[in-house]
Amino acid sequence: MSDQDLVVETVRGLLAKHEPFDPTPERRWDAPLWTALAENGLTGVGLPEEAGGSGGDLADAVAIVRTLTAGAGAVPVAEHLLFAGPAVVAADLDLPPVEEPMTFALGPAVTAHASDDGDGPGRFTLSGTVTDVAWSGAARHLVVLAAGAAGPVLALVDVAGSEATDAANLAGEPRGSLVLDDVAASGALLTSAQVDELKARFALTRSVQLAAALEQVLAWTVQYAGERQQFGRALAKFQAIQMELAEMAGEVTAVTALTDAAVQALAHGDATFPLAAAAAKVRAGAAVEVVARLAHQVHGAIGFTQEHKLHHLTKRLWSWRDEAGSELYWSRVLAEGLLAEGPDGLWPALTRAV
Numbered sequence: 316m317s318d319q320d321l322v323v324e325t326v327r328g329l330l331a332k333h334e335p336f337d338p339t340p341e342r343r344w345d346a347p348l349w350t351a352l353a354e355n356g357l358t359g360v361g362l363p364e365e366a367g368g369s370g371g372d373l374a375d376a377v378a379i380v381r382t383l384t385a386g387a388g389a390v391p392v393a394e395h396l397l398f399a400g401p402a403v404v405a406a407d408l409d410l411p412p413v414e415e416p417m418t419f420a421l422g423p424a425v426t427a428h429a430s431d432d433g434d435g436p437g438r439f440t441l442s443g444t445v446t447d448v449a450w451s452g453a454a455r456h457l458v459v460l461a462a463g464a465a466g467p468v469l470a471l472v473d474v475a476g477s478e479a480t481d482a483a484n485l486a487g488e489p490r491g492s493l494v495l496d497d498v499a500a501s502g503a504l505l506t507s508a509q510v511d512e513l514k515a516r517f518a519l520t521r522s523v524q525l526a527a528a529l530e531q532v533l534a535w536t537v538q539y540a541g542e543r544q545q546f547g548r549a550l551a552k553f554q555a556i557q558m559e560l561a562e563m564a565g566e567v568t569a570v571t572a573l574t575d576a577a578v579q580a581l582a583h584g585d586a587t588f589p590l591a592a593a594a595a596k597v598r599a600g601a602a603v604e605v606v607a608r609l610a611h612q613v614h615g616a617i618g619f620t621q622e623h624k625l626h627h628l629t630k631r632l633w634s635w636r637d638e639a640g641s642e643l644y645w646s647r648v649l650a651e652g653l654l655a656e657g658p659d660g661l662w663p664a665l666t667r668a669v
Contacts (some may be wrong), residue, residue, distance in 0.1 A: 316465050318371075318375070318376065319375055319378050322357070322371075322375060322378060322379060322481075323361065323378050325335065325355055325357070325377075326352070326379055326382040326383060326386075327382060327386070329348065329351045329465070330348070330350060330382070330386035330388060330607045331385065332351070333345055333347060333348040333351070333388070335386065335387035335388070335624065335627045335631060336389060337484070337486065337487040337627070337630075338389050338483065338487040338489065339487060340481045340483075341448070342448060342537050343452050343453050343489045344387040344391070344453040345387050346453075347387060348357070348388055348389070348390050348445070349391075349392075349416060352390065352392065353413070353414040354579065355581070357369070357379055357392075358370045358392065358395060358396070358413045358414060358416070359400075359413035360375050360376050360379055360396060360406060360536070361373055361375055361376030361397075361401070362376075362396070362400045362401070362413060363398050363404060363409065365541055366410045367410045367412065367413060368400070368404075368410065368413055369413065372582065373578065373582045373669060374578070374582065374583060374661045376396040376397060377397070377523055377578055379392060379396065380392055380393045380396060380523055380524065380527070381523060381524075381526070381527035382527075383424040383525045384422065384523075384527035384528050384531075384628075384631075385527050385528070385530070385531040385628075387624075387627040387628060387631070387641055389448060390416070390644050391416045391417070391418050391450035391489070392660055393430070393520050393521075394417065394418045394419060394449050394450060394454070394520065394522055394599050395413075395416055395417045395418070395454075397516065397519070397520040397523065398419050398445060398458070398513075398516050398520050399417035399418060399419045399456070399458040400413070400417060402458050402469060402513060402516070403417070403458060403471055405509075405597040406502075406503040406505070407441070407471045407503060408437075408469075408471050408501050408502070408503060409471075409495065409501065411455070411456045411471070411473075415455040415456060416450065416453060416454045416455055416456070416614035417454055417455070417456040417457070417458060418448060418449050418450045418451070418453075418454035418455060418456075418457055418458070419449070419457065419458040419459065419460075420445040420447070420448045420449075420458075420459045420460070420493075420667070421447070421459075421460045421513075421514070421517070422443065422459040422460055422461050423443040423462070424443045424444055424445070424446075425441055425442065425443035425444070425445055425461040425462065425470075426442050426443055426461060426462050427439040427440070427441055427461040427462065427463040427468035427470055427502055428440050428441075428442070428463075428465070429463070429464070429465075430499070430544065432519070434548075436640045437501055437502060437503060438499070438500075438501060438502070439461075439463070439468060439470055439499075439501070439502040440497045440499055440500070441459065441461055441470055441472060441495040441497070441498045441500050441642070442495060442496060442497055442498075443461070443494075443495055443587075444493070444494050444495070445457070445459055445493050445495065445621050446492045446493065447482075447490045447492070447638075448488060448489075448490065448491055448492065448493055449488065449489070449594070449638075450488065450489050451479035451480075451482075451489045451490065451492070451493060452479040452489050452491060452611070452647065453489060454474065455474065455475050456471060456472070456473055456474065457471070457472050457473075457474045457493070458470070458471055458473065459495075459500075460505075460513060461502075463502075463504065465504055466504050466505065466506070467504070467505045467507075467509075467510050468503065468504055468505065469502060469503050469505050469509075470500040470501065470502035471500055471501050471502065472495070472498050472499070472500040474493060475523075476492050477494075478493075478494075479491035479492065479493050480492045484533050484634035484637075484638070485630050485633050485634045486627075486630040486631040486633075486634045487630075488631070488634065497621065511589050512588065512589060514589075514639075514640070515588060515589040515593065516581070516592070517590035517639040517640070518592045518593065518595070518640055518645060519574075519577050519578065519581065519595060519596070519637045520639065521596065521599075521635045521638055521639040522570075522572055522574045522577065522592065522595040522596050522599045523578070524574075524635055525570065525574075525599035525600070525602075525603065525632060525635050525636065526567075526570045526571050526574040526595075526599060528628045528631055528632050528635075529565055529566070529567045529570055529571075529599070529602055529603070529606050529632065530571065531628055532606055532607065532610045532625070532628050532629065532632070533560075533563050533564060533567045534613065535610070535625060536560065536563065536598065536609070536610045536613050537551070537626070539613065539614055540556055540560060540613055550582065550613065550628060556613060559609045559612065559613060560609075560613070562605065562609060563605065563606050563610065566601075566602040566605050566606050567602065567606060569598055569602065570595070570598050570602045571653045573591070573594050573595040573598045573599075574595045574599065576591055576594075576595070577591040577594070577595040580592075586668045588662055589648070589652065590648070590649055590652040590653065590664075592645075593645040593646075593648045593649040594645075594649055594650070596640065596645045597637065597644070597645045597646050597657055599636070600636045600641070600642040600645075601642060603632045603633065603636045607629045607632050607633065610625060610629065611625070611629065624669070628642045652664070653665055
């Protein structure tokens, strides 16, 4: 068994002790599950040991996120391991204790002012309101992309005790707003290319979750079709159901392939990563409509009940599809990138990206 397999089995073992649930304003996240993950060193995977992480590479962090997603774990691990943590490390900021959950926001309405309190470079005060903050009220630290006088600023702020609104996505996951009123933060200036990569990381984070949820929904549907009897035989024996399962499988395979390619591009520092992430997000978003619809169609009425597990992932699919940029937005990014080298460069660019 490889180290990654061992990590996945550990996460599955922890998930088995924590029943999935829909977050509510009274219970925004699964704090006991997060604590169990932290105690096993899993909230620092993929982050360098010298920075305070647990070591390992991007593939290990992705494996953890995919496993937790399939188990509908209500914890901010995707935001913590795939975006906030790596962003802090890349900006050469001090990484907070990995046991404390981090999240992020793209904060276009937040401004960062260089501090004049003598603390030296890298200190800012943040003003403005950040909206749609994933796991607001649960995360201890916020990584926010703010507007600075000298350019974009990646800022890290402690939001413990900050009041967040009770807004949530369709799945009940917190997506509240936070008001930052001259809040002290550490930060670093970014180039436009770094900003583009951050946005692509956000898209990839959601694509990884979408791919894992789509795979699990397909697995559940295949299992249900094989077990459910109708007119004296299993649903899976009916040609119409077989065609629907095949269509679902085709969608899931395409999403998994493009998401894996984007993960590899990021891991290898490939310049085509933003385009690969764009392709993954577009394809994953398009697959949600097909897979979720057919999954509920095959399951029938039982799939819509609160007691059935299917809704834990289909509601997340519908929510995540709309986050990190729409399919239209990323389609435009992808098209502009592919056409950047002119007509003669279209095919080479296309094969590099997808």
